[in-house]
Amino acid sequence: MPTYAYACTACDHRFDAVQSFSDDALTICPECGGSLRKQYGSIGITFNGAGFYRTDSRGNGGAAKKDQASSKTDSSASSTPAPAKTPASS
Numbered sequence: 001m002p003t004y005a006y007a008c009t010a011c012d013h014r015f016d017a018v019q020s021f022s023d024d025a026l027t028i029c030p031e032c033g034g035s036l037r038k039q040y041g042s043i044g045i046t047f048n049g050a051g052f053y054r055t056d057s058r059g060n061g062g063a064a065k066k067d068q069a070s071s072k073t074d075s076s077a078s079s080t081p082a083p084a085k086t087p088a089s090s
Contacts, residue, residue, distance in 0.1 A: 005041065010034025 002021065007014045008029035017026060026036050 005039035006036045
């Protein structure tokens with residue numbers, strides 16, 4: 001079950017409450033009886049490690065672009081002619 005942070009608008013009392021998604025939001029401060037508001041913070045998710053890119057969750061479009069880019073570098077390297085071989089003397 002998720003934990004929600006609340007703050008009182010009257011006395012600035014802050015606390016966390018573990019509630020189900022279907023539970024109604026708390027509205028009354030347990031300290032002074034004033035009105036509460038939910039506090040929204042950053043989410044607790046991070047992406048660590050190598051290899052998580054924008055194209056990872058897409059179809060083959062990302063892989064096709066990568067193949068095209070690598071073929072361009074391969075074709076530029078192979079466009080240089082190989083040195084001519086001289087016949088071997090016997």
